[in-house]
Amino acid sequence: MQDEDAKARAEAAFATAVRAATPLWRAGCWIRAGLLAGVWGTVLITVDGSELPRTAVQLSVGTVAVLIAFAHTSQDALERLAEVRAVPGVARLADHLRSTSGRATVDASGLAEGAGCLLATWLFAGPFPLHGLPSQARALGATLAICYVTQAVLQAVIDPGWYSTEHPPSRAMRRFRPLIPPILAAIIAVGLWPYHPAVAELPTTLYVLLCLLPLPLHYLGWAAFDVLLHAASEQDRTSLERWRRTLAIDLHSQVKNPAGLLQQQLDEDDPDLAELRSLCWNFMLRVEDMRLTVLDVRRPAGTRPFGELYESTLSIVPSLLRERCVLAPQAERLTLSSMDYQTARRVLPDLVGNALRAGARSVRVDCATHRPDDPAAEVWLTVEDDAGGIPAGALGAPHASLTVLRERLELFGGGIEWTGTPGGTRVQARWRRQSTGSVALLPRPDGRVG
Structure with missing residues (x-):
């Protein structure tokens, strides 16, 4: 050893x-x-x-x-x-x-x-x-x-x-x-x-x-280089070991737990297909999110860009349907706290998936904050489509994915609303921002914020 x-x-x-x-x-x-x-x-x-x-x-x-x-x-x-x-x-x-x-x-x-x-x-x-x-x-x-x-x-x-x-x-x-x-x-x-x-x-x-001149310069230079070299290599090894342990924990929480929930639902005598579909979406999204996390080790801790979540969601959408979806420019620059990001990750795939399954040819996604200077500010996630609306009884079934989603949002002081529009349906999910200062805007290419 x-x-x-x-x-x-x-x-x-x-x-x-x-x-x-x-x-x-x-x-x-x-x-x-x-x-x-x-x-x-x-x-x-x-x-x-x-x-x-x-x-x-x-x-x-x-x-x-x-x-x-x-x-x-x-x-x-x-x-x-x-x-x-x-x-x-x-x-x-x-x-x-x-x-x-x-x-x-x-x-x-x-x-x-x-x-x-x-x-x-x-x-x-x-x-x-x-x-x-x-x-x-x-x-x-x-x-x-x-x-x-x-x-x-x-x-x-x-x-x-x-x-x-x-x-x-x-x-x-x-x-x-x-x-x-x-x-x-x-x-x-x-x-x-x-x-x-x-x-x-x-x-x-x-x-x-x-x-x-060579005697002090060479011996001191040699000694200093050895000290710095071994210190840097030890720091590199320590950082790698710490990163591996953190990644192992993330893999367990981000992948194994959703897989366990999916397995638990499959073991039911009469599993609810809507909930199974929602769990499958969630599981695939978690896997894609972990891939992006591993690739982008420089991401600042505590905040995540909504644009990254949108890209992760599209990655699990069939390629022929991706071109139907578009993200509002304002939402792409929005960053969320870790807790708000987790909530949005649970909401977005369901709303986009429902719109596409309803036959939407155009799906527009937006995410913003209401009263961002207020400690009780809310995060609003909106999906607009040109489909025929929500199927009758979609919110009545106790285990339907939309019903479960609404119940979860209500735990955070929020909810979900459907509104008919001249061109289709507008769905807005909202919840109370879960940490002060959790929402910010990334700077535009021209250096301005907003």
């Missing part, structure tokens, strides 16, 4: 690292591009014209490396490069970069940036620096170049490949990871050393600081 839990934690950490990798890598690419642009500017402003060709050659390596790094952050860019056949080697490079994603390994992007960092640094110090640079420009250029290489290697230290569960790094790579900062510090010390006395030396303090 402990092994399974450890595996689950490792998988969660790797998944979190992969999600964080792309924005972190892109941010790092922009940082390195900015540092490299600073190196270009420092050299172009101060270098002698005769040194420009050599400067351009050395800095072009780092420039191409940064472009490759940008491409490495986008699968779309790599796929487009893989289709390039006019330039030899480009497609092969793209295939190589795609194969190294999510793995702790040396790739062409890292090697190119390493070479670019080294060549950029040697413009200001090392075995063959530029001559004639002012000391301030030399110090600034060296600082930018070392910051470039330090940031690039830091990105490698916290690469998601170190946490991969599919292609875990080898034991040798895991042992090598803690040694990266001191190895880089030693490389910087050797690379920055002023081998030519004719070249002004860097200030000793700056030289020491640049050599030691």
Whole structure:
């Protein structure tokens, strides 16, 4: 059990690292591009014209490396490069970069940036620096170049490949990871050393600081990334577990209970067909509502849009009949409290179903509030159709769905009324709003409410 839990934690950490990798890598690419642009500017402003060709050659390596790094952050860019056949080697490079994603390994992007960092640094110090640079420009250029290489290697230290569960790094790579900062510090010390006395030396303090820069930056960055990574993955696992438990409870109350009521009615010696029909509608609507709930996990708690209920209701109506139904624009933007939504969910399918079974060719649905500023405000749900009206005796049978519906609405201080119109029938169900502030309007596309 402990092994399974450890595996689950490792998988969660790797998944979190992969999600964080792309924005972190892109941010790092922009940082390195900015540092490299600073190196270009420092050299172009101060270098002698005769040194420009050599400067351009050395800095072009780092420039191409940064472009490759940008491409490495986008699968779309790599796929487009893989289709390039006019330039030899480009497609092969793209295939190589795609194969190294999510793995702790040396790739062409890292090697190119390493070479670019080294060549950029040697413009200001090392075995063959530029001559004639002012000391301030030399110090600034060296600082930018070392910051470039330090940031690039830091990105490698916290690469998601170190946490991969599919292609875990080898034991040798895991042992090598803690040694990266001191190895880089030693490389910087050797690379920055002023081998030519004719070249002004860097200030000793700056030289020491640049050599030691990888040690605190890499170890602290590594530790901070690990802490944030595991905290985020644990939060993700906790949220998922909580969501699963909540979903299990909702499934029980939203699906199992209506199914139980339907089964109970079927077990009767002489089940009422009208009530069976109503329970079937309710059961199908609950299933559809749960599907929408699972898909829309970002919905604010406590309120539900009436337009969502209308769409759920239409989803269980035969497709040939759906085009006969229309929702008033005002009702689509209306939101209801959880309790009012449950009441509306019990009312709407029955009213729409009755209208369609009566042969209506046009069914218009509306939902609004009467006196919305009054604590005793009512919710009004109206269905108008062009059918012949309510069948005789529909409200007389004690177990008829409309009779049961009216009794339930009366429990909330409401009721249901049928009115004949020149074109058909108008049915209005009403009930007292069951929580203050439970009804609101969603904003229109133009930003207004109403």
